[in-house]
Amino acid sequence: DIQLTQSPPFLSASVGDRVTITCRASQGIHIFLAWYQQRPGKAPNVLIYEASNLYSGVPSRFSGSGSGTEFTLTISSLQPEDLGTYYCQQLSNYPLTFGGGTKVEIK
Amino acid sequence: QVQLVESGGGVVQPGASLRVSCAASGFGFSSHGMHWVRQAPGKGLEWVAYIGLDGSDDHYVNSVKGRFTISRDNSKNTLFLQTSSLRPEDTGVYLCARARLDGHDVDLWGQGTLVSVSS
Numbered sequence: 479d480i481q482l483t484q485s486p487p488f489l490s491a492s493v494g495d496r497v498t499i500t501c502r503a504s505q506g507i508h509i510f511l512a513w514y515q516q517r518p519g520k521a522p523n524v525l526i527y528e529a530s531n532l533y534s535g536v537p538s539r540f541s542g543s544g545s546g547t548e549f550t551l552t553i554s555s556l557q558p559e560d561l562g563t564y565y566c567q568q569l570s571n572y573p574l575t576f577g578g579g580t581k582v583e584i585k
Numbered sequence: 586q587v588q589l590v591e592s593g594g595g596v597v598q599p600g601a602s603l604r605v606s607c608a609a610s611g612f613g614f615s616s617h618g619m620h621w622v623r624q625a626p627g628k629g630l631e632w633v634a635y636i637g638l639d640g641s642d643d644h645y646v647n648s649v650k651g652r653f654t655i656s657r658d659n660s661k662n663t664l665f666l667q668t669s670s671l672r673p674e675d676t677g678v679y680l681c682a683r684a685r686l687d688g689h690d691v692d693l694w695g696q697g698t699l700v701s702v703s704s
Contacts, residue, residue: 512690521680521694522630533692565630569689572644574632
């Protein structure tokens, strides 16, 4: 099974800060990676698919990059509504797997 | 309204069976692959199962193989997860999720139904 390691597991940042979350895969997954946001008490929402494609309706401050084994999700200017937990998911091989999550707190 | 609504969760004893359902509305259900994803209390997301458009293609996480079966009824726009031999570690919110038209990543999530396995 492909393991996904997210870092950091927790981060605290101020409104307006640039935030970067990393997701590393245990083997190459090409660009078959998605990013999701889960606000407290809510179902997840998709942000990015195929590593760098912004899903329709997602604010442009979110961006994704990477291929192979290393991927990043960047929030260019953190907003209060961005608090929550962010997950990466690989869709290269079954069983599909999620990273452990990165909890984002607003200072 | 485009939505997924899960039902059928509950509290059961270890070893029991339960069928959870997901009613889809507002979109062409038969055109999308579908997933079940679960989330244990206070924990992260865990992918559970996937089914293709006509039900002939399915995949499972190793921990549920042989115990869970994913199925769909395209005439009723409904997705199912039949669970059996439930264990305490199966406890969690079970989320129904729609795969994007041109991929397997999820573009629509339900709110989930809670399955609690406890003696």
